[in-house]
Amino acid sequence: MKKADRISLVEKLKTDLDGKNFVIMDYKGLNVEKFSQLRRLVKKSGYRVRVIKNTLVKKTLAAIGVAGFDDFLVEQNALIYGSGDYVELLKTMKKFGLEANLTKTKAAQIDGKPFGDNELIKISKLPTRQVLLGSIAGALFAPVSGLVFTLAYPLRALVTTLENVRQSREKTGAAK
DSSP: OOHHHHHHHHHHHHHHHTTSEEEEEEOTTOOHHHHHHHHHHHHHTTEEEEOOOHHHHHHHHHHTTOOSOGGGOOSSEEEEEESSOHHHHHHHHHHHHHHHSOOEEEEEEETTEEEEHHHHHHHHTSOOHHHHHHHHHHHHHHHHHHHHHHHHHHHHHHHHHHHHHHHHHHHHHHHO
16 A cells, blocks of 8 residues: 555544544454455444554544554454444444354444443443333333323223113113
8 A cells, every 4th residue: 555545544534533433343253254244234333344454543543632542453453433323333243243253342432432342342231222212202101191091091981881871771672
């Protein structure tokens, strides 16, 4: 790779990574088919996977003011970055890693904070944003539905009683 290409790649990465979440992943042992499958899964979460030389990633992170990741940028790494739901991404990666039995997250920056592998495993066990929003909506809707049921019950009971009276009059009228 020519120096001009490396410089333009670092500049592009600076704009791609600035203010976004990223994960450094060891992809050692993944064949092309599995790596392509990982790309597709990660893309669904709103992220992108790139294999970039560690030195270029180090330069990019230094240029945007992110420190503390040099120790993780050794051997074969893939950089996953984007701004989607990071819990969903980590769940996807964990599931893929268990199926492929090969990948391992090394470190990440999420919402501007650095995380190691152990913390990423804990985060991957959290519910996704959609599940949390559904729980909140259910919790907000439950009192309203309870109120509607409580207010509608006397009317429903009246209708049931009137229906029973009508049926009993029809039976007594038919019996005569």
